[in-house]
Amino acid sequence: MSAPLLEAEGLRLRFGAVVALDSVAIDVHPGEVVAIVGESGSGKSTLLRVLAGQMRPDAGQVTYRAPDGTPHPVHDMGEAALRRLMRTDWGFVHQHARDGLRMGVSAGGNVGERLMAVGARHYGNIRGEAAEWLRRVEIDPARIDHLPRTFSGGMQQRLQIARTLVTRPRLVFMDEPTGGLDVSVQARLLDLIRALVADLGIAVLLVTHDIAAARLLAHRIMVMRHGQVVEHGLTDRVLDDPQHPYTQLLVSSVLAA
Ligand SMILES: Nc1ncnc2c1ncn2[C@@H]1O[C@H](COP(=O)(O)OP(=O)(O)OP(=O)(O)O)[C@@H](O)[C@H]1O
Numbered sequence: 001m002s003a004p005l006l007e008a009e010g011l012r013l014r015f016g017a018v019v020a021l022d023s024v025a026i027d028v029h030p031g032e033v034v035a036i037v038g039e040s041g042s043g044k045s046t047l048l049r050v051l052a053g054q055m056r057p058d059a060g061q062v063t064y065r066a067p068d069g070t071p072h073p074v075h076d077m078g079e080a081a082l083r084r085l086m087r088t089d090w091g092f093v094h095q096h097a098r099d100g101l102r103m104g105v106s107a108g109g110n111v112g113e114r115l116m117a118v119g120a121r122h123y124g125n126i127r128g129e130a131a132e133w134l135r136r137v138e139i140d141p142a143r144i145d146h147l148p149r150t151f152s153g154g155m156q157q158r159l160q161i162a163r164t165l166v167t168r169p170r171l172v173f174m175d176e177p178t179g180g181l182d183v184s185v186q187a188r189l190l191d192l193i194r195a196l197v198a199d200l201g202i203a204v205l206l207v208t209h210d211i212a213a214a215r216l217l218a219h220r221i222m223v224m225r226h227g228q229v230v231e232h233g234l235t236d237r238v239l240d241d242p243q244h245p246y247t248q249l250l251v252s253s254v255l256a257a
Contacts, residue, residue: 002029002030003029003065003069004027004028004029004065005028005029005030005064005065005170005171005203006026006027006028006051006062006063006064006065006074006171006203006205007026007027007028007062007063007065008024008025008026008027008050008051008060008061008062008063009025009060009061010023010024010025010059010060010061011023011024011025011047011050011057011059011060011061011062012024012057012058012059012060013046013050013055013057013058013227014058019226019227020043020046020227021043021046021047021050021057021060021227022226022227022228023060023228024043024047024060024224024227024228024229025229026047026051026205026222026229028171028203028204028205029203030170030201030203031201031202031203032203032204032219032220033197033203033204033206033217033218033219033220034203034204034205034206034218034219034220034221034222035206035207035208035213035214035217035218035220035221035222035235036048036205036206036207036208036221036222036224037208037209037210037211037214037221037222037223037224037250038209038223038224038225038250039209039225039250040209042224042225042226042227043224043226043227043228044207044208044209044224045175045176045207046227047207047224048173048175048205048207050062051074051173051205052074052086052090052092052173053074053075053077053082053085056075057075061073061074061075062074062075064085064089064171066089067089067170087114087117087118087167088118088167088169089169089170089171090169090170090171090172090173091164091165091167091169091171091172091173092164092172092173092174092175093160093161093164093172093173093174093175093177094160094175095175095176095177095179095180096180097148097153097156097157097159097160098148098156100160100163100164101148101156101159101160101163102148103147103148103149104147105147105148106144106145106146106147107130107134107139107143107144107145107146107147107148107151107159108127108130108131108134108144108145109130110148110159110162110163111129111130111133111134111159111162111163111166112126112127112129112130114163114164114166114167115129115130115166115167117167118167127144129166130144130166131144133162133165133166134159134162136162136196137158137159137161137162137192137196138158138188138192139151139155139158139159139162152185153180153181153185154181154182154185154188154189157177157178157181157189158189158192161177161192161193161196165196165200165202168200168202169202170202170203171202171203171204171205172197172202172203172204172205173204173205173207174193174204174205174206174207175207176207176208176209176210177189177193177206177208178190178208178210178213179208186210186213190213190216190217191216193217194216194217197217204217206218211239211250211251211254212254214235214239215235215239218235219234219235220232220233220234220235221233221234221235221238221239223238223244223246223247223250225246230244230246230247231243231244231246231247239251
């Protein structure tokens with residue numbers, strides 16, 4: 001197997017008396033989808049923010065391997081380098097589309113400005129590619145000049161995904177990408193994410209409390225509880241034959257629902 005794209009070990013982080021992360025280790029390989037699941041407050045979003053360099057851990061390190069194979073300690077990179085990485089090799093899909101979109105900029109502008117950030121300059125090509133990406137995420141390209149605030153919640157989320165994926169990042173962080181949407185909208189969005197991620201060969205770190213979403217999208221699952229990883233492994237193994245009592249509870253509560 002190829003070397004991991006992102007690798008972390010010994011991550012610890014406390015907020016006062018709360019231990020948010022306790023000796024967490026994780027790795028993600030190119031093209032792999034890894035889901036981080038667990039109940040509310042288990043530390044999933046904190047882990048994602050630490051892995052993406054947005055928050056510094058009290059201990060432990062996160063290493064990103066660049067396309068040329070050079071390892072970069074994420075928390076030593078500096079803000080400018082991290083911002084550059086977030087525009088190029090990485091992407092972040094937020095739970096709330098408004099956190100990942102520019103609401104005062106048209107749909108086409110939201111997608112096109114990411115292309116410009118990686119060097120695209122030809123207006124016609126940028127607009128053409130933005131229209132193509134709107135189509136890929138099932139938004140009528142005729143709405144290219146409309147503002148995101150005129151879109152439904154599901155459309156806004158699909159636009160955020162187009163904006164994130166248009167530059168074909170190697171690694172995308174997703175924090176509850178279907179949270180807060182209607183169940184039928186969630187199912188369609190999950191199918192879309194699955195198809196795009198497989199097509200582009202993108203690695204994804206997916207935070208979700210939705211076991212069904214993890215089963216659909218992830219190759220591997222990590223189960224978190226009280227800041228610790230209590231179980232991890234291949235998705236089918238973890239969900240069909242959970243070993244830890246907490247995972248058994250999570251899985252059985254979904255089956256009972
Ligand atoms: N900035 C902060 N200041 C203080 N405590 C925090 C902060 N961020 C998170 N915590 C605490 O750390 C723990 C883990 O929170 P985190 O948001 O990572 O959990 P989560 O699994 O993502 O939950 P949810 O699914 O509800 O988002 C919680 O007890 C939370 O209250």
